[in-house]
Amino acid sequence: MLSVHLSDPPEAGCLSYLRSLLSADIQLTLGDDCPEHVVFSPHRGGDSAESERMRMEQELQIVREQLLQAQRMESIGQMAGGVAHDFNNMLTAILGYIELAQGELDPQHRAYQFLESAIRGVEKASEFTRQLTLFARRQPMQIQTLQLNAIIQEALQFTQRWLPANVQVRTFLAEDLWLIEGDASQLTQVLTNLFLNARDAMPQGGVLTIETQNVVLDQDYARRHYEVVPGEYVMLSVSDTGIGMSPSVQKRIFEPFFTTKPQGQGTGLGLTVVYSVVKQLGGHIWVYSEEGRGTTFKIYLPRAAHESLAPTLAVPPAITTERGSETILLVEDEADVRTVAVEALRARGYTVLEAATPTEALQLAQENK
Ligand SMILES: Nc1ncnc2c1ncn2[C@@H]1O[C@H](COP(=O)(O)OP(=O)(O)O)[C@@H](O)[C@H]1O
Ligand SMILES: [Mg+2]
Incomplete structure (x- = not known):
């Protein structure tokens, strides 16, 4: 026994x-x-040898399931990435044409306001594809050495206004927490998604607990968990006392578009993004949930190789709407996107040479030396 x-x-x-x-x-x-x-x-x-064999078999089965899950996410991710890319091109073209049309109108014109609403619709759609590309790993990461506790504080501040008064927030953040490496804005998105899911799971109110800790995952742990490399990790746990999930829901939560929320409320992309960001950082995520009792997400992120925080990045320069008279060579394979960009640049005074392929571009560059 x-x-x-x-x-x-x-x-x-x-x-x-x-x-x-x-x-x-x-x-x-x-x-x-x-x-x-x-x-x-x-x-x-x-x-006994028999129970040892059974234990090994069970462990193997768990790792097998984790492997299957990882492979499934990988293939769905590739598909989603392709769709998102095409979709984004279409949205860029739509947005561009709307803005060009607005440029022809007096802002007092009734149609101008309709176009404003159309822009807001496009913005929503593009936020949606942004999440998809994030999941499909098509967005470059800005990797920095970070203190997770600071990011949690920031994300909490940001999320606070969406948390009703009957949701109590408790934080247990380790004081000497190791540094991690990651993209601050993507990690903020991970946290926000987890916090908002917890809120949604507690319509009657409850407690949202956020905790961080330094942990060492050993050989034994690694053997029982797919892809886990033994070593030092920063553990983040986000728990709620909400409705919990059935085992069949739990199996699918990381899939893109899987949602149990009413239409218009859930996109089913939140946890997909969480999963993808964590995996890209070499981390791991596990979920424990009991129906009617609550849910805990545990994320393990590898400890940073460097001991010091990266200097804060300078604020990116604001996008200016200046005009210019220079000549610009624009290469874009998507005809609609190209047309819109060319029109917009010409409207600002630039001379534009347009090319659909790199070969065409090189040729144009030669001709216009
Ligand atoms: N904290 C939680 N408690 C209970 N269920 C959850 C929790 N977090 C996620 N879920 C389940 O996982 C599903 C997918 O979550 P997510 O990917 O964030 O998409 P969305 O929130 O848009 O539905 C949710 O619809 C819900 O069924
Ligand atoms: Mg969500």
């Missing part, structure tokens, strides 16, 4: 998750003190 002792009370959903990992001949006992974490230490006693 193998017995597993939980020295701390389990977090939401953790208990059933643990049970699912353990076979029937393993006993689960709970300790009585009360820190933040689930620590469980197997006390082996009379471990």
Whole structure:
């Protein structure tokens, strides 16, 4: 008989998750003190070869499932990336034509306002594709050395106005938290998505708990989790006391467009982005959930190789709407996007040479030396 002792009370959903990992001949006992974490230490006693074999088999099965999940996300990601790219081109063209049309109108004209509304629609659609490209790894990351606690504070401030008064926020942020490497704006998006999902899961109010800790994942942990490399990680956990999820929902939450929310409320892209950003940073994400009790997301991000924070990036220069008289060689394969860009540049006084291919561009450059 193998017995597993939980020295701390389990977090939401953790208990059933643990049970699912353990076979029937393993006993689960709970300790009585009360820190933040689930620590469980197997006390082996009379471990027979048979139960050892069963344990190995179970571990293998779990890793297999994780592998399948990763492969599925990868292929969906590639597909989504292709769609998003084409879609973005169309949106750019639409937006461009709307702006050109506005340029022909007096702002007092009724149609001008209609076009304003059309622009807002396009902006929404382009936010949607932005999330898709983020997921499909088509957006370059701005990797910096970061202090996750600071990003959490920022994201919380940003999210606060969407959190109703009956949602209480508790933070347990480790003071000596190791640095990580990541893209600050993408990590902010990860946190925002998790916080807002937690809010949605607690329509009657509840507690949102955010916690960070330094953890070392060992060989044994790595063996039981797909793609985990042993080493030092920064752990982030986001828990709510909300409605929780059924096992069948849990299986699909990272899929793009999977949502259980009413139309117009959910895009089903939030967790897809979370998953993708975490994976790109060499991290891991696990979910524990129990229906009616709540959900905990745990994210592990590798500790940064460097010890010091990167200097804060300078504010990017504001986009100016200045005019110019220079000649611009514009290369764009999408005809509509090209037309719009050419029109916009010409309207600002530039001379524009347009090319659809690099070969054409080189030729034009030769001719116009
Ligand atoms: N904290 C949570 N509690 C319960 N269910 C959740 C939680 N977070 C995510 N989910 C489930 O996962 C689904 C997908 O989440 P997400 O990808 O963020 O898309 P969306 O929020 O647009 O539905 C949600 O519709 C919900 O069913
Ligand atoms: Mg969401």
